[in-house]
Amino acid sequence: xxxxxxxxxxxxxxxxxxxxxxxxxxxxxxxxxxxxxxxxxxxxxxxxxxxxxxxxxxxxxxxxxxxxxxxxxxxxxx
Numbered sequence: 001x002x003x004x005x006x007x008x009x010x011x012x013x014x015x016x017x018x019x020x021x022x023x024x025x026x027x028x029x030x031x032x033x034x035x036x037x038x039x040x041x042x043x044x045x046x047x048x049x050x051x052x053x054x055x056x057x058x059x060x061x062x063x064x065x066x067x068x069x070x071x072x073x074x075x076x077x078x
Contacts, residue, residue: 001044005034006057017054
């Protein structure tokens with residue numbers, strides 16, 4: 001699942017916000033675009049709520065992008 005963040009995101013604080021929800025959650029953060037991919041056993045709504053509760057301005061991405069080296073790859077790119 002991928003999200004668009006506002007401001008200058010910090011990977012450590014984002015990970016800390018998700019730790020109570022899923023201690024094994026992994027994030028991939030593209031600081032240049034403020035986009036984040038989350039790999040977690042938690043659902044998208046839960047992740048979104050946890051990040052917002054921690055004070056982060058975040059929205060889910062409607063069209064996921066290749067942030068972590070192609071994990072969203074459907075095989076359709078040329």
